[in-house]
Amino acid sequence: MSLAPILRKIFFVDLLKGLSVTFQYQDPKEIYTEQYPLERPAIAGRYRGLPRLNVNPDTRETLCIACDLCALACPEHLIVVKSERNAATKRKEVIAWAIDVSRCMFCGLCEDACPTDCLELSQDYEFATYSRDFILSRERLEKGSEPTVYKK
Amino acid sequence: MLQSFLQYLDSNVTLTPGAAGNYLWATVYVVVVIVGVSLAVLSMNWIERKALAHMQVRLGPMRVGPHGLLQPFADAIKLLVKEDIMPDGADKLVFWLAPVVIVITAWTTFLVVPFGPAHAITDMNIGVLFMLGVSSLSVLGIVMAGWASNSSYPLMGSLRSSAQMISYEVAMGLAVISAILMTGLNDTGIYFHHAVASAFPGVGTLSMIGIVQAQAEQGTWFVFKFFPFGLMAFVIFAIAMVAETNRAPFDLPEAESELVAGFHTEYSGFRWSLFMLAEYSGMLAVSSIAVTLWLGGWLRPFATWHGPRITIPHYWQGGALDFASSLLPAVVLFLLALVCFVGVVRMPKIPVFRIQMLGLAAFGGLLGFIGLVLLAPPVRDRIQDIFWFTFKLAVFMYLYIWYRATFPRYRFDQLMKVGWKVLLPVALGVLIVTAIVGVLR
Amino acid sequence: MTQPASTSPNTGDRTFLDSTEMVLNMGPQHPSTHGVLRVILKLDGEKVLGTECVIGYLHRGVEKIAENRTYAMFTPYVDRMDYVASVSNGLGYCLAIEKLLNTEAPLRAQYIRVIMTELNRLASHMVWLGTHALDIGAMTPLFYTFRDREEILKIFEKYCGARLTTHAFRIGGCIYEAYEGMEQEILKYCDFLEPKIDEYEQLLTTNRIWLERTKGVGVINGEDCIALGVTGPVLRASGVKWDLRKAQPYSSYEKFDFEIPTGPNGDTYDRYMVRIAEMRQSVRIIRQAVAGLPEGPIMAKIPKVLKPPVGEVYVSIEAPKGELGYFVVSDGTTQPYRVRVRPPSFVNLQALDKMVRGQLVADVVAVIGTLDIVLGEVDR
Numbered sequence: 001m002s003l004a005p006i007l008r009k010i011f012f013v014d015l016l017k018g019l020s021v022t023f024q025y026q027d028p029k030e031i032y033t034e035q036y037p038l039e040r041p042a043i044a045g046r047y048r049g050l051p052r053l054n055v056n057p058d059t060r061e062t063l064c065i066a067c068d069l070c071a072l073a074c075p076e077h078l079i080v081v082k083s084e085r086n087a088a089t090k091r092k093e094v095i096a097w098a099i100d101v102s103r104c105m106f107c108g109l110c111e112d113a114c115p116t117d118c119l120e121l122s123q124d125y126e127f128a129t130y131s132r133d134f135i136l137s138r139e140r141l142e143k144g145s146e147p148t149v150y151k152k
Numbered sequence: 153m154l155q156s157f158l159q160y161l162d163s164n165v166t167l168t169p170g171a172a173g174n175y176l177w178a179t180v181y182v183v184v185v186i187v188g189v190s191l192a193v194l195s196m197n198w199i200e201r202k203a204l205a206h207m208q209v210r211l212g213p214m215r216v217g218p219h220g221l222l223q224p225f226a227d228a229i230k231l232l233v234k235e236d237i238m239p240d241g242a243d244k245l246v247f248w249l250a251p252v253v254i255v256i257t258a259w260t261t262f263l264v265v266p267f268g269p270a271h272a273i274t275d276m277n278i279g280v281l282f283m284l285g286v287s288s289l290s291v292l293g294i295v296m297a298g299w300a301s302n303s304s305y306p307l308m309g310s311l312r313s314s315a316q317m318i319s320y321e322v323a324m325g326l327a328v329i330s331a332i333l334m335t336g337l338n339d340t341g342i343y344f345h346h347a348v349a350s351a352f353p354g355v356g357t358l359s360m361i362g363i364v365q366a367q368a369e370q371g372t373w374f375v376f377k378f379f380p381f382g383l384m385a386f387v388i389f390a391i392a393m394v395a396e397t398n399r400a401p402f403d404l405p406e407a408e409s410e411l412v413a414g415f416h417t418e419y420s421g422f423r424w425s426l427f428m429l430a431e432y433s434g435m436l437a438v439s440s441i442a443v444t445l446w447l448g449g450w451l452r453p454f455a456t457w458h459g460p461r462i463t464i465p466h467y468w469q470g471g472a473l474d475f476a477s478s479l480l481p482a483v484v485l486f487l488l489a490l491v492c493f494v495g496v497v498r499m500p501k502i503p504v505f506r507i508q509m510l511g512l513a514a515f516g517g518l519l520g521f522i523g524l525v526l527l528a529p530p531v532r533d534r535i536q537d538i539f540w541f542t543f544k545l546a547v548f549m550y551l552y553i554w555y556r557a558t559f560p561r562y563r564f565d566q567l568m569k570v571g572w573k574v575l576l577p578v579a580l581g582v583l584i585v586t587a588i589v590g591v592l593r
Numbered sequence: 594m595t596q597p598a599s600t601s602p603n604t605g606d607r608t609f610l611d612s613t614e615m616v617l618n619m620g621p622q623h624p625s626t627h628g629v630l631r632v633i634l635k636l637d638g639e640k641v642l643g644t645e646c647v648i649g650y651l652h653r654g655v656e657k658i659a660e661n662r663t664y665a666m667f668t669p670y671v672d673r674m675d676y677v678a679s680v681s682n683g684l685g686y687c688l689a690i691e692k693l694l695n696t697e698a699p700l701r702a703q704y705i706r707v708i709m710t711e712l713n714r715l716a717s718h719m720v721w722l723g724t725h726a727l728d729i730g731a732m733t734p735l736f737y738t739f740r741d742r743e744e745i746l747k748i749f750e751k752y753c754g755a756r757l758t759t760h761a762f763r764i765g766g767c768i769y770e771a772y773e774g775m776e777q778e779i780l781k782y783c784d785f786l787e788p789k790i791d792e793y794e795q796l797l798t799t800n801r802i803w804l805e806r807t808k809g810v811g812v813i814n815g816e817d818c819i820a821l822g823v824t825g826p827v828l829r830a831s832g833v834k835w836d837l838r839k840a841q842p843y844s845s846y847e848k849f850d851f852e853i854p855t856g857p858n859g860d861t862y863d864r865y866m867v868r869i870a871e872m873r874q875s876v877r878i879i880r881q882a883v884a885g886l887p888e889g890p891i892m893a894k895i896p897k898v899l900k901p902p903v904g905e906v907y908v909s910i911e912a913p914k915g916e917l918g919y920f921v922v923s924d925g926t927t928q929p930y931r932v933r934v935r936p937p938s939f940v941n942l943q944a945l946d947k948m949v950r951g952q953l954v955a956d957v958v959a960v961i962g963t964l965d966i967v968l969g970e971v972d973r
Contacts, residue, residue: 048754107669208736561730
């Protein structure tokens with residue numbers, strides 16, 4: 001039998017190698033903890049968070065054309081769009097738009113289906129509430145979330 | 153009246169251990185040591201969580217006090233106010249008694265632990281034997297805990313735990329014997345306070361203080377004596393002591409991911425905290441055996457080198473190296489205070505964190521103040537031995553945490569195999585070779 | 594963890610007290626069963642005589658849901674089966690429907706699919722390594738692997754918007770184009786990861802405690818694997834060199850140069866070595882795919898309303914856990930008639946009994962970990 005494995009066994013070389021790895025990681029630069037809520041994560045642009053209805057930034061009018069494609073695309077049938085035909089412009093206008101986020105799986109199929117840029121899954125991930133109002137109306141969706149900023 | 157009371161306080165105070173002539177001083181010494189051990193356990197709790205966390209690239213407790221410093225207190229309070237549950241059908245007396253037995257045996261071992269040549273509660277001439285014997289008694293407490301829980305899993309866990317502990321005690325004992333053998337190799341055979349030994353040169357001693365003095369007189373720590381056999385005995389003891397205290401990698405009886413959750417499953421609240429206290433005290437006790445027997449106890453490294461003589465008026469007269477080492481405790485505390493202040497500076501400047509900043513700054517200030525106190529000559533001279541002993545204990549505690557972070561755990565049969573088939577023959581071999589080498593010298 | 598009970602029925606004048614066998618229930622809630630798995634063990638002291646797995650605690654009726662959704666609507670649901678490696682699930686389903694439609698995704702989409710799938714294989718193996726080491730007692734590799742996996746999840750988030758339930762691919766190709774700087778980021782990640790894999794090996798591979806806990810534990814040989822239908826790293830560690838990426842290449846895997854690691858003995862240690870080697874090969878594939886990423890469209894021309902022709906198709910891919918297969922039956926309408934998923938964890942779990950017989954109780958936990966099961970897949 002060759003000498004090297006015996007020596008490695010006697011001198012605990014394998015155990016010392018493991019010990020050196022854990023020792024090196026004590027360097028404070030290696031700490032990977034993000035101290036939420038002081039340090040918030042950087043969310044990607046494509047993140048699929050809470051839905052949001054966008055409005056035209058100049059006219060503050062909704063971009064929704066009441067085509068109902070988002071409601072048809074949702075796998076769980078969570079979106080309800082109520083529209084009315086405007087006699088003057090001969091176009092459909094959206095009256096009410098609601099989504100049930102308690103069942104939403106944030107798959108993004110509604111976002112893919114929307115032909116305008118109206119429906120978008122925003123970067124909002126902090127929408128836990130104390131009440132059970134999961135059906136978000138159009139006003140809420142256009143306003144977006146205002147999460148409580150915790151300073152601790 | 154007052155005179156006689158002062159006389160009672162004064163007269164029987166001596167600086168020799170075991171000679172605290174009256175009950176009051178004996179009680180004071182015991183209380184000081186128990187409080188010290190409890191403080192050590194509390195800080196071990198914090199250090200373990202923080203050090204383990206840093207090795208695992210995370211932070212550990214940060215909220216309960218600046219950098220989690222108040223976490224042990226929060227845990228202690230939580231455990232105290234928890235509901236006291238006793239399983240149905242448990243043997244009430246034994247259930248109550250088991251943690252008491254374990255804690256008492258864990259603390260009794262500290263009767264002979266020497267923090268300095270005159271800093272022990274007592275100095276029995278069978279000190280090491282006493283420590284090993286009393287720590288073996290804790291196995292009884294573990295079996296009682298498992299039995300009284302009236303549930304098969306704690307019973308199995310306690311039997312496994314006790315089997316593990318007694319197996320590794322054999323290897324520990326053999327390693328201890330080879331260190332004791334080395335104490336008898338002294339040329340002068342003269343020990344402080346042991347007049348008997350001076351009449352018989354070449355006689356070893358089991359007294360903890362005597363062992364360290366033997367190392368002092370032989371001018372070498374026993375870990376370096378008869379190289380490599382002193383080192384081998386030390387390594388065997390270091391492995392066996394980790395298994396003795398049920399710590400990783402030998403912590404199968406306590407592991408959560410195994411089927412049996414261990415002997416303290418049914419204990420909650422204060423009773424469980426007693427088990428935890430006893431576990432950490434046991435770690436401290438076996439580490440102090442290791443430090444005393446092999447690492448020179450309270451002796452500083454290179455204790456025989458004194459350096460050139462320097463004189464600082466009203467402050468120091470003696471060797472330069474002794475002077476540097478005497479400043480070391482204060483320097484360590486100043487460094488810790490500096491770390492605290494760096495932490496204060498780096499804290500987020502948010503109003504809510506103000507109280508944490510103040511707390512940390514106050515803690516740093518306290519550490520700095522203690523450091524200043526340690527610079528005063530009367531304190532400085534007395535604190536030397538205690539500092540070195542505590543420092544070596546701290547190194548061992550850090551090693552415990554490091555092992556826990558790194559190693560997977562042994563399965564029970566592999567654990568027993570290591571204890572009986574590997575450590576025991578090697579310890580026996582080292583003992584025989586040490587004896588032969590000692591005789592030949 | 595519940596109380597032990599005895600199993601031998603009263604036969605004649607033998608009572609249950611005469612039996613040395615004990616039945617132990619590793620209940621659905623257990624720190625080590627990787628989900629809600631119930632394992633009933635029959636023990637003789639510490640030795641395992643037999644096991645029975647009770648599953649179904651995570652059954653959500655995914656295959657039934659498929660019958661009531663259109664083909665495109667069902668894609669988000671398949672991510673939830675093997676939630677640790679969700680990109681593979683999506684890939685398998687999209688490939689199956691594309692085969693049913695007789696189309697193929699364009700080449701750029703195929704390369705992007707390969708990159709994402711291999712990153713997802715890395716993430717899955719990292720979860721496996723961390724949790725397996727944790728079961729055996731080493732608690733730190735968990736944190737290291739999860740930290741490195743975090744970077745992959747950030748890439749997924751930037752690419753498709755979600756970290757875990759990615760829904761990255763669509764039928765006919767990809768809907769998400771590679772984001773700006775994706776290639777550089779992925780290459781940087783590959784450079785970052787290779788020394789980390791060396792570190793995991795440094796912690797575990799030669800560690801004597803790890804070797805004692807994993808060598809000779811849970812042995813299964815090649816013939817038994819094939820007889821039971823076990824696939825994936827478990828099969829390869831038993832010596833059978835079978836990988837669907839080489840045997841039945843899909844999504845342009847034939848264009849990449851990589852090796853299939855195998856192990857000699859089929860024990861836990863070999864499965865560990867095979868998965869570590871697979872991680873290195875995945876990095877190799879990712880580098881080649883990023884270097885050779887072609888230009889072009891990312892979505893094939895398929896109708897908006899999908900009505901595949903009547904027929905059935907079975908498409909299987911090499912998921913990180915084994916062969917993941919989709920059997921889709923179409924009756925000509927917009928909703929599938931039947932979607933049957935062949936989950937690798939479900940079939941691999943059946944090998945548990947063979948692997949732990951004769952081993953000690955403490956090894957059952959190690960073997961469940963080494964099979965790398967995800968209950969979401971087992972139960973669907």
